[in-house]
Structure formats: structure tokens, C-alpha cells
Amino acid sequence: MTFDLGADAATGHVRRYAGAISDASVRELIALLERMKKECAYPPVDAPVPLDGDWSSGLLGRLCIPSRRSYLVPLGRLEPGTYRVQMQLDGAQHVHAEVVTRTFEILLEEPLVIENGASGVSFRAPAQIEPFLRLQAQDPLRVDRLRLKREKDRR
DSSP states (O other): OGGGGOHHHHHHHHHHHHOSOOHHHHHHHHHHHHHHHHHTSOOOOOSOOOTTSEEOHHHHHTTBOTTSSEEEEEOOOBOSEEEEEEEEEESOEEEEEEEEOTTOOEEEEEEEEESSSEEEEEEEESSSBOOEEEEEESSOOEEEEEEEEEOOOOO
């Protein structure tokens, strides 16, 4: 990773992905990324996970980077089973969706084409996990609503 190349390279990496942010925020993000690299895991995200599985735009607004091109949404503690994430997004565009575990195991990786503002993805939790939904787009993205529901397992 860039962090082995020194402070200038790390700063450039953070600014390329986070956009126009303060020097203090850049330093915080570099420290966070170094922690992630050492622990090989996402650190805990300081954001409430709605008990009803329904994220509002206000809560989602706290889970995106300043450029609004990327979201990292903690989905909470899930039991083994199949889950569906429904999203209401603003605008039409291409979005890359991933569901990943804290230790970066990919449970789902799917490109989405958003046309009417609504989209969704399904994934399987193989064991009790606390995954994240990661959304990335080329253009600014606004997620107005997100809903997580467990699907009935087919037997």
C-alpha cells in the first residue's frame, strides 16, 4: 500500500479518494487506514444500526465520504441466512456494491445500474457475522433510504 512510500504518498492516496478535506481529516484517515492495515480488519464504525433494519437519509449521510462517491454501512450482527438490502438512491448511475465482513471477506460483489432510483442486492451470511455494505460510484451518490430484511430460507 501507499503508506510504505511515505507521508506524501499516503496523503495523495487519501485525498484522491476522500476529496477536498482538511489536513486534520487527512491525518485521521491515514491513522485509521494504518490501523486497518495492521489489524487486517475494519475498525468499529461509530454509527447506530437501526433495530428495524431501516436506515434513514440522515443516518446514511454520516456513512459516506465527503465526495459522496462512497458509503460504508454497518449492517449489524446477522445470524446465518439470506438477506436482502433494498436501496432508494437519488439519480441514475452505475454503482459498485459489496457486502464484506470486518476482515474483508467478500460475501457479495455486484455492479448495479440505477435508473429509477431503486435497487437491491441479496447475500448469504454463512455464520454469525457483522458485515458492511460498501457502495462506490464515479459520480456523487446519495442514498436516501436503505432497508435490510432477512429472507425466508428455501428448504
